[in-house]
Amino acid sequence: MSDDLARLQQELRTFARERDWERYHTPRNLAALISxxxxxxxxxxxxxxxxxxxxxxxxxxEIADVFLGVLRMADLAGIDLVEAADEKLKLNAEKYPPEANSGPDSTPPGFPRRI
Known part of the structure; x- marks a missing residue:
């Protein structure tokens, strides 16, 4: 994990501990916060x-709020975000190869097809 992410995670831990909020930082509560x-x-x-x-x-x-929530949840779950993102990008590259997912009629997953 990068030094900046590790520093931010430590600051989030300290922030929560100083306010006695650690007990509220459950996976469910953090998922709700992120959402x-x-x-x-x-x-x-x-x-x-x-x-x-x-x-x-x-x-x-708002982007920072989402990011901090994800960072806190990853910390509690023991997930290295950089490693997880690298893995996910590789999976997406395999799942959506450029030759099958580009061109004027192509749409990203979840987007309605153009008529």
């Missing part, structure tokens, strides 16, 4: 597709 913060990020785009340009501070803060 809630992702919902707040999505809400910024509800009526404005360009929120990254129009409201960069709010978008930045």
């Amino acid at each position: 809630s913060e992702a919902g707040e990020l999505l809400a910024l785009f509800r009526w404005d597709q360009n929120s990254v340009v129009e409201r960069p501070k709010e978008v930045r803060q």
Whole structure:
């Protein structure tokens, strides 16, 4: 894991410990936190597709909230996020090879097909 991620995880541990919040940092509660913060990020785009340009501070803060929740959960689960992300990228590359997933009629998984 990178030094920056390790430092952030240590700061999150200290933050939780100093406030006696460790007891609330269960996998379920952290999953709910991540989902809630992702919902707040999505809400910024509800009526404005360009929120990254129009409201960069709010978008930045919500992305940070999601990231910190994921980082805390990974720490408690003993998951190296860089290693896990590398593995997932490799799996996605195998699952969605460029030759079968590119071109004008291609859509990412979960997106409706163009008519």
